[in-house]
Amino acid sequence: MPALAQPDLEQRAAVEAARAYRVTRGAEILNDFGALLAIPNTASDAANIERNAEYIHFEFKRRGVRVELLKVHGAPPLIYGVIKTPGAARTLGLYAHYDGQPLNHDRWTQPPWEPTLYTGPIRHGGRQRPFPDEHEPIDPEWRIYARSASDDKAPFAALLAALDALHEAQIPLTSNVKFLFDGEEERSSPHLPQYLDLYGEVYDDVDTWLLLDGPVHQTRRPQIAFGARGITSMEVTVYGPEHPLHSGHYGNWAPVPGAMLSHLLASMIDAEGHVLIDGFYDSAAPVGPTEQEAVAAMPVQDEALRREFGLVHTEDGGARLIERLMLPSLTVKGLQSGNVGTRSRNVIPAFATASLGLRLVKGNDPATMHDVIEAHIRKQGYHIVRVTPEHETRLQHEKIARVIRRKGYPAARTSMDLPIVPQIEAAVEAAIGQPPIRVPTLGASMPLHLFTDALGKPAIIVPIANHDNNQHAADENIRIANLWYGMDLYAALLTMWF
Amino acid sequence: MPALAQPDLEQRAAVEAARAYRVTRGAEILNDFGALLAIPNTASDAANIERNAEYIHFEFKRRGVRVELLKVHGAPPLIYGVIKTPGAARTLGLYAHYDGQPLNHDRWTQPPWEPTLYTGPIRHGGRQRPFPDEHEPIDPEWRIYARSASDDKAPFAALLAALDALHEAQIPLTSNVKFLFDGEEERSSPHLPQYLDLYGEVYDDVDTWLLLDGPVHQTRRPQIAFGARGITSMEVTVYGPEHPLHSGHYGNWAPVPGAMLSHLLASMIDAEGHVLIDGFYDSAAPVGPTEQEAVAAMPVQDEALRREFGLVHTEDGGARLIERLMLPSLTVKGLQSGNVGTRSRNVIPAFATASLGLRLVKGNDPATMHDVIEAHIRKQGYHIVRVTPEHETRLQHEKIARVIRRKGYPAARTSMDLPIVPQIEAAVEAAIGQPPIRVPTLGASMPLHLFTDALGKPAIIVPIANHDNNQHAADENIRIANLWYGMDLYAALLTMWF
Numbered sequence: 001m002p003a004l005a006q007p008d009l010e011q012r013a014a015v016e017a018a019r020a021y022r023v024t025r026g027a028e029i030l031n032d033f034g035a036l037l038a039i040p041n042t043a044s045d046a047a048n049i050e051r052n053a054e055y056i057h058f059e060f061k062r063r064g065v066r067v068e069l070l071k072v073h074g075a076p077p078l079i080y081g082v083i084k085t086p087g088a089a090r091t092l093g094l095y096a097h098y099d100g101q102p103l104n105h106d107r108w109t110q111p112p113w114e115p116t117l118y119t120g121p122i123r124h125g126g127r128q129r130p131f132p133d134e135h136e137p138i139d140p141e142w143r144i145y146a147r148s149a150s151d152d153k154a155p156f157a158a159l160l161a162a163l164d165a166l167h168e169a170q171i172p173l174t175s176n177v178k179f180l181f182d183g184e185e186e187r188s189s190p191h192l193p194q195y196l197d198l199y200g201e202v203y204d205d206v207d208t209w210l211l212l213d214g215p216v217h218q219t220r221r222p223q224i225a226f227g228a229r230g231i232t233s234m235e236v237t238v239y240g241p242e243h244p245l246h247s248g249h250y251g252n253w254a255p256v257p258g259a260m261l262s263h264l265l266a267s268m269i270d271a272e273g274h275v276l277i278d279g280f281y282d283s284a285a286p287v288g289p290t291e292q293e294a295v296a297a298m299p300v301q302d303e304a305l306r307r308e309f310g311l312v313h314t315e316d317g318g319a320r321l322i323e324r325l326m327l328p329s330l331t332v333k334g335l336q337s338g339n340v341g342t343r344s345r346n347v348i349p350a351f352a353t354a355s356l357g358l359r360l361v362k363g364n365d366p367a368t369m370h371d372v373i374e375a376h377i378r379k380q381g382y383h384i385v386r387v388t389p390e391h392e393t394r395l396q397h398e399k400i401a402r403v404i405r406r407k408g409y410p411a412a413r414t415s416m417d418l419p420i421v422p423q424i425e426a427a428v429e430a431a432i433g434q435p436p437i438r439v440p441t442l443g444a445s446m447p448l449h450l451f452t453d454a455l456g457k458p459a460i461i462v463p464i465a466n467h468d469n470n471q472h473a474a475d476e477n478i479r480i481a482n483l484w485y486g487m488d489l490y491a492a493l494l495t496m497w498f
Numbered sequence: 499m500p501a502l503a504q505p506d507l508e509q510r511a512a513v514e515a516a517r518a519y520r521v522t523r524g525a526e527i528l529n530d531f532g533a534l535l536a537i538p539n540t541a542s543d544a545a546n547i548e549r550n551a552e553y554i555h556f557e558f559k560r561r562g563v564r565v566e567l568l569k570v571h572g573a574p575p576l577i578y579g580v581i582k583t584p585g586a587a588r589t590l591g592l593y594a595h596y597d598g599q600p601l602n603h604d605r606w607t608q609p610p611w612e613p614t615l616y617t618g619p620i621r622h623g624g625r626q627r628p629f630p631d632e633h634e635p636i637d638p639e640w641r642i643y644a645r646s647a648s649d650d651k652a653p654f655a656a657l658l659a660a661l662d663a664l665h666e667a668q669i670p671l672t673s674n675v676k677f678l679f680d681g682e683e684e685r686s687s688p689h690l691p692q693y694l695d696l697y698g699e700v701y702d703d704v705d706t707w708l709l710l711d712g713p714v715h716q717t718r719r720p721q722i723a724f725g726a727r728g729i730t731s732m733e734v735t736v737y738g739p740e741h742p743l744h745s746g747h748y749g750n751w752a753p754v755p756g757a758m759l760s761h762l763l764a765s766m767i768d769a770e771g772h773v774l775i776d777g778f779y780d781s782a783a784p785v786g787p788t789e790q791e792a793v794a795a796m797p798v799q800d801e802a803l804r805r806e807f808g809l810v811h812t813e814d815g816g817a818r819l820i821e822r823l824m825l826p827s828l829t830v831k832g833l834q835s836g837n838v839g840t841r842s843r844n845v846i847p848a849f850a851t852a853s854l855g856l857r858l859v860k861g862n863d864p865a866t867m868h869d870v871i872e873a874h875i876r877k878q879g880y881h882i883v884r885v886t887p888e889h890e891t892r893l894q895h896e897k898i899a900r901v902i903r904r905k906g907y908p909a910a911r912t913s914m915d916l917p918i919v920p921q922i923e924a925a926v927e928a929a930i931g932q933p934p935i936r937v938p939t940l941g942a943s944m945p946l947h948l949f950t951d952a953l954g955k956p957a958i959i960v961p962i963a964n965h966d967n968n969q970h971a972a973d974e975n976i977r978i979a980n981l982w983y984g985m986d987l988y989a990a991l992l993t994m995w996f
Contacts, residue, residue: 101843101844102841102843104837104841104843105837105841215747228746229746231746231844233842233844235838235839235842239808240809241807241808241809242807242808242809243807243968243971243972244970244971245807245971246941246942246969246970246971247827247829247831247855247857248726248727248729248857248940248941248942248943249713249823249940249941249942249965249969250819250941251827251829251855251857251941252771252813252814252822252823252825252826252827252857252941253771253800253812253813253814253817253819253822253823254807254809254812254813255771255809255811255812255813256767256771256829256830257830258763258830258831258832258833258852259763259764259767259771259830260769261760261833262759262760262761262762262763262764262767262830262833263760263764263769264760265756265757265760266757266760266761266764269754269757269760271758271761273750273751273753273754273757302751307893309739309740309741309743309752310737310739310740310887310889310892310893311738311739311740311752311753311892312892312893312894312895312896313753313896313897314751314752314753315750315751315752315753316750316751319751321748321751324750324751325750325751327750328750329745329749329750331745331749331754331846332754332755332756332757332760332835332836332847332850333745333756333836333837333838333842333843333844333845333846333847334756334835334836334837334838334839334841334842334843334847335756335759335760335833335834335835335836335838335850336833336834336835336837336838336839337830337832337833337834338830338831338832338833338853339602339603339831339832339834339853340733340831340832340833340834340851340852340853341733341832341834341851341853343600343602343603343832344731344733344831344832344853344855345599345600345602345831345832345970346599346729346731346831346855346943346970347831347970347971348829348831349830349831349832352830352833353838353839354756354838355836355837355838355839355842357745357749357842357844359745359746359749359750389808391808394808394809394810395805395808395810396810397810398810398811399811442746442747443744443746443747443748443749443750444744444746444747445746445844467747470741471744471747472742472744472843472844472845473741473742473743473744473845474741
């Protein structure tokens with residue numbers, strides 16, 4: 001691994017410019033960010049997701065960036081943007097996504113698209129307060145609560161503010177910059193391959209991609225990541241009687257789908273979280289020495305995380321989180337059969353469904369992983385179908401499972417030994433005063449493989465959000481200190497030489 | 499067992515009167531029944547459940563029956579009624595319930611409280627048609643679809659019509675009659691013990707209780723039953739992280755409650771439906787010789803039922819339904835964790851809940867059954883709590899289960915050798931031309947123990963509904979032939995000597 005680069009004067013000046021800018025314009029940055037967060041951004045909400053794209057388009061355009069909304073049928077726009085820097089030899093690609101995780105029945109303290117400022121984490125007694133006016137000092141421990149406050153609208157606010165700060169300080173960029181802003185990352189970017197097929201050559205001159213997404217390390221130390229896990233999922237439904245039966249008249253006789261599903265899931269995963277499915281771990285690529293070294297150097301925060309999450313025990317006998325993330329995972333994301341609580345009824349339900357989430361590591365192909373799981377389900381005696389079985393099908397098979405394979409994408413990794421790496425580390429150091437933790441792979445998923453494989457370029461993840469941002473859950477938030485870190489970091493990255 | 503009694507002339511005349519009456523008044527009976535079915539009757543819906551009681555009160559009162567709405571705080575009214583028959587030496591108690599199973603998210607073909615007439619079962623192509631006008635012949639294969647059409651408002655329609663028919667034919671009753679109409683049977687009659695404490699002595703002179711509830715045998719043959727299973731339930735929630743975690747950042751590390759719950763349930767029930775919990779079967783009273791004889795004499799319909807319900811296999815290696823009903827059962831009524839389907843999200847949910855339904859046989863005490871299940875949960879390493887665990891509690895126990903014990907009541911059985919039994923059988927024979935199947939116990943639950951134990955009188959269940967009535971589920975219905983059977987049967991019962 002190359003020696004650490006020191007931040008040069010230009011980067012220090014860029015960070016200073018960012019800081020100076022927000023002394024006077026901090027309230028404006030937060031209020032503008034609030035306006036973006038107020039636009040509902042579920043990818044399936046076509047009208048609103050378009051409004052997000054138009055807002056972002058407008059904000060970059062009025063700063064003189066050439067920006068276009070690319071379209072394919074049935075998908076949110078992909079936002080393409082380009083900043084040409086006179087004399088620049090290199091081109092930096094920046095990726096972020098403007099859609100957010102769908103809501104479901106989460107109980108938010110505040111409505112998710114009514115961004116609300118708190119003096120600290122709600123769970124630790126943070127109090128609601130108005131967004132600041134222009135003369136008020138801004139406490140970096142404040143948090144904005146809103147869907148996508150962290151994941152993944154914060155990079156837009158930070159990037160716009162960083163561009164404004166550099167412009168005001170008359171500090172020139174050092175490279176060309178191209179933007180690729182995704183509008184359906186939270187549903188696994190199903191149209192991104194098509195977008196890249198159609199429009200990919202506009203990105204041919206990008207030398208390195210930076211992915212602006214994800215949280216910093218749980219210690220609050222900065223991190224940069226060279227890979228991300230892939231993702232896919234499956235829905236498995238097992239069937240009892242064709243319609244719900246009275247649990248008195250038929251209880252002890254009719255098969256109970258909730259019990260069948262429990263047996264099936266228990267056969268897949270043991271009590272320590274080890275997946276028992278034949279072949280599940282076989283295709284994972286071995287972890288190389290550089291990556292093992294980076295893993296060994298990472299801070300161990302497991303005990304603190306367990307305390308934070310109220311856990312005495314974690315899977316695999318308490319093995320280290322980072323080591324566990326180097327393996328594919330199988331998570332029971334959802335279970336549903338009949339009803340529970342006050343809605344529970346005295347019936348034998350007709351079916352039970354499990355939603356299974358998979359995270360993949362380098363080497364795992366989504367379809368192959370589906371195959372090994374289906375083979376396991378068959379080994380448990382199930383006949384597999386793709387649609388709800390008809391009466392005649394039910395009369396032919398003792399055990400029937402409907403398996404729906406959801407889309408997904410594989411994991412990807414970028415080499416940790418590229419010459420740009422020390423430059424990025426120097427930018428982090430300039431922004432926050434310490435070098436980043438080097439993470440061989442994030443546990444989370446990003447369509448990194450499209451950059452590394454389809455576009456064939458290195459792709460490095462540069463996260464800014466606080467780790468406790470409640471990403472994908474209720475009360476998602478961003479800590480202002482992390483937003484400011486993003487602004488400083490982007491100012492430094494836009495002025496690095498590589 | 500006493501020899502079969504033959505229906506006497508009075509009972510035959512009573513049945514003839516019922517039949518004659520509905521030739522001219524059949525449409526009126528159905529339309530009046532429709533008016534009762536149109537009143538929503540979930541026990542927790544205080545305003546509407548009261549409207550049901552008032553409607554029933556009014557209908558009996560205008561027929562000259564002395565009827566009163568008894569009240570205890572927070573409960574639907576208990577309807578008390580009495581018909582004094584001059585010179586009668588005996589008193590027959592009649593029980594029915596006017597509340598219905600709560601709805602939940604069932605998808606009904608028609609709204610559940612908009613009673614709708616079909617020419618046959620909807621599932622087999624029955625077509626919707628208007629309620630008949632007074633000159634139209636009524637096809638006994640028609641069905642009325644509505645919540646409680648069978649369970650348990652049909653007895654009210656049949657009883658009112660039987661009383662009208664006997665009155666019109668000037669056929670006197672042979673006994674005094676007392677009514678006890680329950681308004682919260684579907685939530686296990688929680689206030690009935692209190693009602694009987696307060697008002698029970700008005701029923702002191704009842705000699706035998708007839709419970710007007712439940713379906714006839716699956717063969718469509720009539721049946722009478724001498725017992726019912728008891729019922730209780732539990733909710734078991736197991737916990738993962740204190741709040742949902744991103745399945746990428748923490749998947750393979752944080753414990754997954756859906757997997758934990760699957761292991762717990764799989765440890766309770768094997769793949770053939772045998773309960774593996776120590777002591778679960780220990781308290782069941784042995785089945786006596788008369789009951790064994792009755793069980794052996796019952797028709798075997800298992801294969802037809804399996805075909806009807808789309809099942810190749812039933813529990814315990816396909817053991818006979820009636821034999822399985824002589825044992826307590828443990829049913830996974832509901833499962834819930836996170837979300838499935840389009841609402842599924844990429845999180846490790848914070849908890850997973852199972853709703854467990856128990857059906858009890860004679861000898862099983864609900865609290866003792868709860869105890870053996872809790873002992874099993876503890877043996878699996880769980881610390882049991884009654885409320886959602888606080889952070890500090892979570893940090894003290896590796897596995898935590900919240901167990902909520904719901905109310906319930908025990909099973910009960912009445913002797914099959916009482917002198918009234920042949921009289922009831924004769925009434926059935928008069929009504930339908932064949933003697934009933936004798937059932938030692940129904941699989942379903944009724945608060946029979948209150949009659950046999952609290953009031954200390956024999957209690958025999960006299961069902962009329964078609965077995966395929968979709969009781970407790972969507973598209974509940976009554977077949978008109980079964981409504982007519984009820985009318986005939988009640989006319990015969992009200993004119994029997996015992």
